[in-house]
Amino acid sequence: MRQSQLFPKTSRQAPAGAIAENHKLLVRAGFIDQLMAGSWTLLPLGWRVIFKINQVIREELNKTGAQEILMPLMHPKEIWNETGRWEKASGVMYKLKDTREKEFALSFTHEEIILDLVRKHLQSVADLPIKLYHFSTKFRNEPRATGGILRGREFLMKDLYSLHATEEDFWNYYEEVTRAYLTIFARLGLKAIITEAAGGVFTENRTREFQILAAVGEDIIYYDPKTKKGVNKEVFDENKKNFVEAHAIEAGNIFPFGTYYSDKMGVYYTDKDGKKKPVWFGSYGIGTTRLLGVLAEVFHDDRGLIWPEIVAPFKYHLIAASGQQLAASKAEEIYKKLSKSGAEVLYDDRDTSMGQKFADADLIGIPHRLVVSDKTGDKVEIKQRSGNKTELISPEELLD
RNA sequence: CGGAGUGUGGCGCAGCGGUAGCGCGCACGGUUUGGGACCGUGAGGCCGUGAGUUCAAAUCUCACCACUCCGACCA
Secondary structure, three states, X not given: OEHHHOOXXXXXXXXXXXXXXXXHHHHHOOXXXXXXXXXXXXOHHHHHHHHHHHHXXXXXXXXXXXXXXXXXOEEXXXXXXXXXXXXXXXXXXXXXXXXXXXXXXXXXXXXXXXXXXXXXXXXXXXXXXXXXXXXXXXXXXXXXXXXXXXXXOEEEEEEEEEEEOOHHHHHHHHHHHHHHHHHHHHHOXXXXXXXXXXXXXXXXXXXXXXXXEOOOOOEEEEEEOOOOEEEEHHHOOOOOOOOEEEEEEEEEEEEEEEOHHHHXXXXXXXXXXXXXXXXXXXXXXXXXXXXXXXXXXXXXXXXXXXXXXXXXXXXEEEEEOOOOHXXXXXXXXXXXXXXXXXXXXXXXXXXXXXXXXXHXXXXXXXXXXXXXXXXXXXXXXXXXXXXXXXXXXXXXHHXX
């Protein structure tokens, strides 16, 4: 990608009133743009990061046997009445009517939808377990959107749903997803603390949150630094002596529902005695746009973002020295070769000062910075965004 | 939803009764070029919306809308 063509350009100033670092940096560097309170456009750089986050999640969930689908975002009122959540969850639900006065909800979650889907297709106990997930938009009528992209009214989430014949099989999978989540967060460079919490409008049961420590976090948790396990303040009971208090961001949450929803919606299988039994059901969410914010919160310095390699929008940021004809043609050649080899390169081909290019490179935070100038001769200077050392290597070594 | 703020060129801000200005950005010309270069010229705003007060409103009053922060609530 040529930086001269990249939309939009970086900005020197943060938006008025922005406090959270993720908000300031993601907007300045051109990753996100606000439409209204709690509603954001993912710009080319931001969307590339989301794509990579999703890919990590996809790989780990597929390993658990889950299959990816995509469900609708506008739902009929009737399906929400089956569980009573049309009324019970009306605080978070956006509702609308069409021109014939038919009522709909905009999706804030998909339990009802997935259960409807499965009851239509579940034919035999042999079909279980069923594990389905999708990446899609969630609409939630938040009383207050805040923290940049950390809490929006419309955001992206990966939600996984699993249905099982037996309680044992359900809990085994619940543990398997817990491990998959820890792997996902670890691969993204994040340390997640498993936190016991309340279930909100989802369940009376305790749920398991995956919390990332961060000063801007809205959640207060108490955790044991040794085991990296804790409890949310909402269920803290004062007896946990070794626990320390910390602010954290909830990046994921998994919910054991038992047979509560499947009973209400009539999702049954027939056991060997010929009796109908409700399926065991759970749901598992990771807020992917929130993760974009979490990563920005965790990985930055006073000059800008510092993306972990696995989610970086590009791997290399190639800079041609300004005002040097020879360097420009060498950089052009390296850009073409690197691109051809499949490497993801952002090539700063702009007619602007070196200071500007370096400042933008630091702001955007691509892991490897390459500079080609008269000073580098036949070689290329390489520097990591996370470090200070520069090194000269040949274009051949680079291509290897 | 309670509390506190803020809405003025693309962005960040000043002006707070006499008819709009600064910085950045942008355009053009020139000089520059390894850490957000410099000089010159120029374009760009019914001052959030609507009512009112006044000879006169960006400025005062009222209503509404939007956004931000704190709280409550919540992924």
